[in-house]
Amino acid sequence: xxxxxQSPQSLxxxxxxxxxxxxxxxSSNFYALHWYRWETAKSPEALFVMTLNGDEKKxxxxxxxxxxxxxxxxxxxxxxxxxxxxxYLCAPYKxxxxxxxxxTGTSLTVIP
Amino acid sequence: NAGVTQTPKFRVLKxxxxxxxxxxxxxNHEYMYWYRQDPGMGLRLIHYSVGEGTTAKGEVPDGxxxxxLKKQNFLLGLESAAPSQTSVYFCASSSIPGxxxxxxxxxxGTRLSIx
Numbered sequence: 001x002x003x004x005x006q007s008p009q010s011l012x013x014x015x016x017x018x019x020x021x022x023x024x025x026x027s028s029n030f031y032a033l034h035w036y037r038w039e040t041a042k043s044p045e046a047l048f049v050m051t052l053n054g055d056e057k058k059x060x061x062x063x064x065x066x067x068x069x070x071x072x073x074x075x076x077x078x079x080x081x082x083x084x085x086x087x088y089l090c091a092p093y094k095x096x097x098x099x100x101x102x103x104t105g106t107s108l109t110v111i112p
Numbered sequence: 113n114a115g116v117t118q119t120p121k122f123r124v125l126k127x128x129x130x131x132x133x134x135x136x137x138x139x140n141h142e143y144m145y146w147y148r149q150d151p152g153m154g155l156r157l158i159h160y161s162v163g164e165g166t167t168a169k170g171e172v173p174d175g176x177x178x179x180x181l182k183k184q185n186f187l188l189g190l191e192s193a194a195p196s197q198t199s200v201y202f203c204a205s206s207s208i209p210g211x212x213x214x215x216x217x218x219x220x221g222t223r224l225s226i227x
Contacts, residue, residue: 043218043221044218046216089155091216099171100145101154102156104153104154
């Protein structure tokens with residue numbers, strides 16, 4: 001079992017604010033890290049798949065960075081909008097055991 | 113574009129009853145997964161399959177069985193349901209994880225209550 005920690009657990013921001021959250025994971029045997037966006041009453045949807053140390057990925061106002069040596073990834077949202085309200089999950093993959101281990105997520109609420 | 117389809121979407125069982133949850137994917141994915149999601153906890157892997165005819169235990173396999181007789185289908189069975197199995201169950205599929213850049217695709221979930 002992989003110990004995956006996401007912080008903060010929940011976050012309330014005003015519309016237009018920028019925000020970021022963290023995913024921490026054991027750095028040994030790292031292979032890939034997935035970020036998912038999970039809206040209430042829907043299923044998780046993939047945001048990013050990150051594999052290389054120093055990776056930066058961007059999709060619109062959302063971006064992510066990866067540090068495999070120290071075992072963390074940051075997700076950034078620039079100019080938050082109400083439609084960004086969701087739980088953001090990270091899931092590292094070790095490359096052995098064929099299993100992803102999901103963090104408990106960061107719940108983001110953007111207040112109009 | 114069906115993607116990953118789970119049936120049923122909701123079910124209420126009595127303790128001791130049995131049932132099977134069906135997951136079907138139309139993306140020709142090799143890997144399929146069953147997770148459960150409980151309040152305050154992340155998605156926890158129950159069982160997974162790396163191809164037709166194969167299954168393996170995940171983090172929380174006790175009380176569940178699975179079968180993958182066809183590549184597109186992954187069945188999760190509860191032989192004797194217990195209240196502790198009340199949860200939301202998600203199925204997911206993916207290409208081989210070693211092919212980097214391939215995320216998991218999730219179904220809409222099955223909400224199961226055991227009374």
